[in-house]
Amino acid sequence: xxxxxxxxxxxxxxxxxxxxxxxxxxxxxxxxxxxxxxxxxxxxxxxxxxxxxxxxxxxxxxxxxxxxxxxxxxxxxxxxxxxxxxxxxxxxxxxxxxxxxxxxxxxxxxxxxxxxxxxxxxxxxxxxxxxxxxxxxxxxxxxxxxxxxxxxxxxxxxxxxxxxxxxxxxxxxxxxxxxxxxxxxxxxxxxxxxxxxxxxxxxxxxxxxxxxxxxxxxxxxxxxxxxxxxxxxxxxxxxxxxxxxxxxxxxxxxxxxxxxxxxxxxxxxxxxxxxxxxxxxxxxxxxxxxxx
Amino acid sequence: xxxxxxxxxxxxxxxxxxxxxxxxxxxxxxxxxxxxxxxxxxxxxxxxxxxxxxxxxxxxxxxxxxxxxxxxxxxxxxxxxxxxxxxxxxxxxxxxxxxxxxxxxxxxxxxxxxxxxxxxxxxxxxxxxxxxxxxxxxxxxxxxxxxxxxxxxxxxxxxxxxxxxxxxxxxxxxxxxxxxxxxxxxxxxxxxxxxxxxxxxxxxxxxxxxxxxxxxxxxxxxxxxxxxxxxxxxxxxxxxxxxxxxxxxxxxxxxxxxxxxxxxxxxxxxxxxxxxxxxxx
Numbered sequence: 001x002x003x004x005x006x007x008x009x010x011x012x013x014x015x016x017x018x019x020x021x022x023x024x025x026x027x028x029x030x031x032x033x034x035x036x037x038x039x040x041x042x043x044x045x046x047x048x049x050x051x052x053x054x055x056x057x058x059x060x061x062x063x064x065x066x067x068x069x070x071x072x073x074x075x076x077x078x079x080x081x082x083x084x085x086x087x088x089x090x091x092x093x094x095x096x097x098x099x100x101x102x103x104x105x106x107x108x109x110x111x112x113x114x115x116x117x118x119x120x121x122x123x124x125x126x127x128x129x130x131x132x133x134x135x136x137x138x139x140x141x142x143x144x145x146x147x148x149x150x151x152x153x154x155x156x157x158x159x160x161x162x163x164x165x166x167x168x169x170x171x172x173x174x175x176x177x178x179x180x181x182x183x184x185x186x187x188x189x190x191x192x193x194x195x196x197x198x199x200x201x202x203x204x205x206x207x208x209x210x211x212x213x214x215x216x217x218x219x220x221x222x223x224x225x226x227x228x229x230x231x232x233x234x235x236x237x238x239x240x241x242x243x244x245x246x247x248x249x250x251x252x253x254x255x256x257x258x259x260x261x262x263x264x265x266x267x268x269x270x271x272x273x274x275x276x277x278x279x280x281x282x283x284x285x286x287x288x289x290x291x292x
Numbered sequence: 293x294x295x296x297x298x299x300x301x302x303x304x305x306x307x308x309x310x311x312x313x314x315x316x317x318x319x320x321x322x323x324x325x326x327x328x329x330x331x332x333x334x335x336x337x338x339x340x341x342x343x344x345x346x347x348x349x350x351x352x353x354x355x356x357x358x359x360x361x362x363x364x365x366x367x368x369x370x371x372x373x374x375x376x377x378x379x380x381x382x383x384x385x386x387x388x389x390x391x392x393x394x395x396x397x398x399x400x401x402x403x404x405x406x407x408x409x410x411x412x413x414x415x416x417x418x419x420x421x422x423x424x425x426x427x428x429x430x431x432x433x434x435x436x437x438x439x440x441x442x443x444x445x446x447x448x449x450x451x452x453x454x455x456x457x458x459x460x461x462x463x464x465x466x467x468x469x470x471x472x473x474x475x476x477x478x479x480x481x482x483x484x485x486x487x488x489x490x491x492x493x494x495x496x497x498x499x500x501x502x503x504x505x506x507x508x509x510x511x512x513x514x515x516x517x518x519x520x521x522x523x524x525x526x527x528x529x530x531x532x533x534x535x536x537x538x539x540x541x542x543x544x545x546x547x548x549x550x551x552x553x554x555x556x557x558x559x560x561x562x563x564x565x566x567x568x569x570x571x572x573x
Contacts, residue, residue: 012304013302013304013305013460014303014304014305018485039463040461040463040466041301041303041488041489042488043484043485082393083392098471101392103392104370105393140463142492143463143467144464145464147463175461176303176460177329177436178429179429179434181463183432184434199545199547200545201330205330208329208330211431212431212432216432229542232546256536259513262485263484
């Protein structure tokens with residue numbers, strides 16, 4: 001059986017994506033695998049409390065190491081690098097790792113073979129048991145590159161487990177934005193669920209996310225969170241949902257008790273009641289109608 | 293004169309609220325939106341009809357007359373952007389290409405030349421008080437970093453002081469935006485999510501050795517004491533605590549900067565500007 005994969009995204013950050021995902025995890029308890037691919041700001045584990053039984057190291061790229069005994073300071077590497085990641089200084093050649101993209105050009109052009117490309121740990125990922133079922137999650141080290149590759153790695157792992165253990169469904173907490181990690185999270189997904197809010201920026205960001213989903217040919221369903229923030233923007237978003245032929249899963253009003261639950265590191269299931277149950281039912285219906 | 297960048301780690305904590313408020317207080321300089329995935333600052337500052345400049349990235353163009361299908365370029369591409377099947381010329385995946393130039397360098401046939409594709413836009417506007425620049429990534433393009441660099445290069449020739457609305461997260465786009473700044477304001481919220489992401493963002497900023505300060509937004513929702521204790525531990529000052537305000541939330545939903553509707557936000561904005569001037573003098 002091929003598992004279905006629901007990826008929850010938002011375009012704009014802070015719309016309540018992870019709160020909603022945690023409540024969906026509770027409603028899909030034991031019936032799905034869970035995965036957090038917001039690898040540079042992961043939060044789902046704070047509500048699901050996994051035991052993190054298995055941990056893995058992630059190294060996606062290689063960076064230069066310069067042997068100062070072999071280097072003759074010719075500067076060929078400095079001239080080749082298009083990312084300004086290698087600098088010639090008084091005491092030798094140094095590489096600026098946060099600028100390096102790991103292309104290996106410096107090592108190729110070095111006439112003295114003084115540069116080797118070595119991989120190193122860029123992040124970690126874990127598989128943990130929670131009371132709701134297994135959770136895969138990850139963390140990229142601060143300031144690192146290659147978040148898209150780590151997202152892809154996590155998705156592969158969770159998918160393999162789902163196939164092996166016959167889970168029909170995977171719920172993924174996705175990254176914000178529309179670039180590398182979002183593309184990596186959405187490519188090949190069964191359904192994208194956008195959690196948005198009725199604000200000028202919420203609508204603007206949702207439209208860009210919608211365009212990304214259609215270019216990746218992933219169907220989109222929308223949850224309107226903090227729905228009472230603005231009547232005008234609420235109506236505008238509802239119009240766009242109709243225009244773009246997206247599925248509408250439901251609205252949730254702003255409730256401070258959601259923040260209180262999160263602050264006690266608890267899933268805000270009661271605070272999202274009864275709307276979240278309606279959303280769950282609608283989502284279930286859409287998932288069941290998607291043929292694999 | 294300074295370039296101040298506002299970041300948050302976690303999205304939706306009020307980064308653009310702070311950046312738009314700083315912009316509203318400034319009489320001169322340049323305001324820059326580097327959240328190029330989802331640029332929203334121009335909406336709040338009501339920027340109309342900006343001038344557009346296209347941003348390009350370098351990609352390889354294969355001369356199929358010269359290519360002998362040896363596959364050396366594909367073997368050396370660190371990004372998997374060149375794929376070689378049989379003896380055919382390699383296929384170029386433009387989206388995965390970082391434009392490093394390695395393929396052109398290693399090709400024994402000199403069959404690879406540089407070409408360009410558009411990956412985004414710079415939107416530029418000169419308003420009554422300041423210049424506005426927005427980087428906007430083309431939808432479907434994975435790498436925001438070249439768009440961030442292009443916007444900053446443009447900004448270097450424009451007046452200071454400069455206020456930057458940075459990208460969320462703590463990965464390469466955030467580093468690209470922050471590393472060319474003189475000061476960083478970290479906007480957070482006192483929830484476990486806010487604190488966890490603040491810790492990652494602060495670590496990145498401290499590694500880059502850029503002076504920073506914290507603003508706690510919606511400071512009455514959650515547990516402010518934990519955030520205060522954390523800031524004390526890592527020795528980053530807290531410049532303002534702004535309680536949740538329905539008025540601010542509703543105004544922001546309509547695209548109005550908090551500075552324009554709330555006195556506490558005005559005071560916080562001037563505190564930030566005063567602090568930055570003092571630290572950098």
